[in-house]
Amino acid sequence: MKNIDHDPVVLTQSLIKCASITPEDNGVIDCVKSHLESFGCECEVLEFSSENSYNVKNIFASIGGKGKHLAFAGHTDVVPIGDKNSWTHKPFDAEIIDERLYGRGAEDMKSAVACFISATHRFVKKYGENFGGKISFVITNDEEKDAINGTKKIMEWTKTSKIKIDDCIVGEPTANNTVGDKIKIGRRGSTNFYLKIKGVQGHTANSNRAKNPIHFLIKVLQNIMANPLDEGNEHFLPSSLQIATIDVGNTASNVIPETVQVTINIRFNNLHTGQSLNKLLNEKIQAISHNEKNISYSLRQEITGESFLTEPNTLVNIVSEVCENTNGQKVILGTDGGTSDARFIKDYCRVLELGIVNNTLHKVDESVNIKEIQKLENIYYNILKKYFDKN
Template sequence: MAASALDIATTLIRCPSVTPEEGGALAALEALLENKGFRVNRVTFQDDETPDVENLFATIGSGAPHFVFAGHTDVVPAGNASDWSHGPFEGAVADGVLFGRGAVDMKGGIASFAAAALDFVSERGADFGGTLSFLITGDEEGPAVNGTVKLLKWAEAQGHSFDACIVGEPTNPSALGDTIKVGRRGSLSGIVTVTGVQGHAAYPHLADNPIPGLVKLMAALNALKLDDGNERFEPSNLEIVTVDVGNPAFNVIPARAEARFNIRYNDTWTLDGLKQKITETLEAADLGSLKLDLTFKRDASESFLTNDEALIATLTDAVEAETGRRPELSTGGGTSDARFIKNYCPVVEFGLVGQTMHKVDECVAVADLDRLAAIYKRFLDGYFGHIEA
């Protein structure tokens, strides 16, 4: 390799880039890529309701096909550092394992595709028959407002058109080579508020208790069967995630009661169709004089399935060649920034083993970093027409 995945990952882990802080991670990538001939842009986006976020777009080569690696350098908080065997931002290696926040989610993935890309460019030169880019955000673990979604629009405005993308999220449940994500279920969150009349618990006729109404609504949602799933996706599920009244007193009937829910849904539903179904279900309940308010969160995402056979086959063959495993093509799990990228080009996800992501002592085997870099390198060779036996 022209650059070590371990060295790059260690450098990135030592940058405390807890969302939304850049922490030096993008600066480290910028220096690494510029030194190898990449054209690098650092772009900051703002929004009235969320923190400013720095992002990075880097590119080399010219013309089609235009392939892009995507990922994020921001990480979740480390928690209590004293609970870790090694400092969460130390980047320590012990017994062939690299420890640190972001080791698998997903600074390790970025390090592996950066090492692969630099090795590829070192071998082929900048005139390799296409364009290779990096789309890196600092907002994936946060609100996802000032990150990938805006960086994609910015890149399009700059004249970039992508043909395919791999997101380096940790997709493998047990061993490298287990799973390629070729789609994701959508996500829809909502807030249900029931408003009544506050009063004294001893005089209920002078009040209107919203809690029984909210219980009735949650029972209706809990009983709702959305679908049975299909050959591509598991069944959609609705989960009630919190019920709140905010009433510390035993002798007061509260004025309001609120519940929140999240739905992970498959391609049986459109976003608008699902919203309509939830609305109709709630409005069908008899609440008497109580008032219902339903609000859907703006961060909803559609389900998607990638059908680009060339992209999937090239990556699958690369994984099998380096690991001996033929990966499962999956749509399971949560959401990722692939939900934004799919609007611009075919996208799949493949990265490290995700067993320790977001945990104390998040870590990755150094051998897996090297093997993932080799998979990405073999993919690039195949994608740009330099297939090796």
């Protein structure tokens, strides 16, 4: 083994010092690679590109042999820093002050990447490479922006490479107050609808010769908003439909505009799919449009993520037990928040999310308590022990 420091706090600092704002790499993937290789992981650097996005460096790495296969997934890219003068601690210096480690990515999610690497190093050092299973790492530098050449493509690559993962832990920040008090076993989906309605332009004084698309739109929106999408269920809050924009672009009070455009964002639970919502919205619009003349419309949909739920299973039980033993309290099984890369993993294996405290991510002076980093590393280590029956 090379002389590399596997302390999770030191590794988090090394990762923060690489200013890896998507899609910039700035050495972060090499840093991950040298740590993984130092204790025997086989690393595959996967560079993906596509016409409609930037090139990205990713890593898939594994250690172990036959048996159950557990993967850790995470991203090394970070969001931009905003105004650098607003930061009290420089965003890429990784300073520790009063037990807090500061820097862009400290929380989201370089600390978790460092913790699962350190925990695996500790586990392999204790039980050897033939510990009776396999541990893999799915690490991308493309999560915060387009997310086109990252986890989605790594997972496709595992399939063509005939690599079968059984369970996966994504290290996104999930905790409320202390690591392990909450994990996520599902996520809501998100979809945008772009509705464009065309009527007939005219003078407001001659409305009989025009057709106001806004008047039609109001009826349509009333029909769409008349009933809630659902009431939620045991694991999910009710789905939420929000009208995000209504654009007419009309600057005159005496003109009936020709077109109006609306953007609707829906955060949906597992009672819907992107497709079922498309059908529902089309039906609601058609119910109003079928007896309207001189109106035409187009509805375009963009699905940014389908919802998913990992029903409580062995992985959820193992992780919950470790968290509960650590904190002495029941773990919350959540499904709230935005989407994450778990949406790309759910079709390949069982997946859940467990990471650091969710508090300062994407903010100025993003920071984590170093005791929480050490605790997360320890929880990952105990999960490995339990998962591979080393108790």
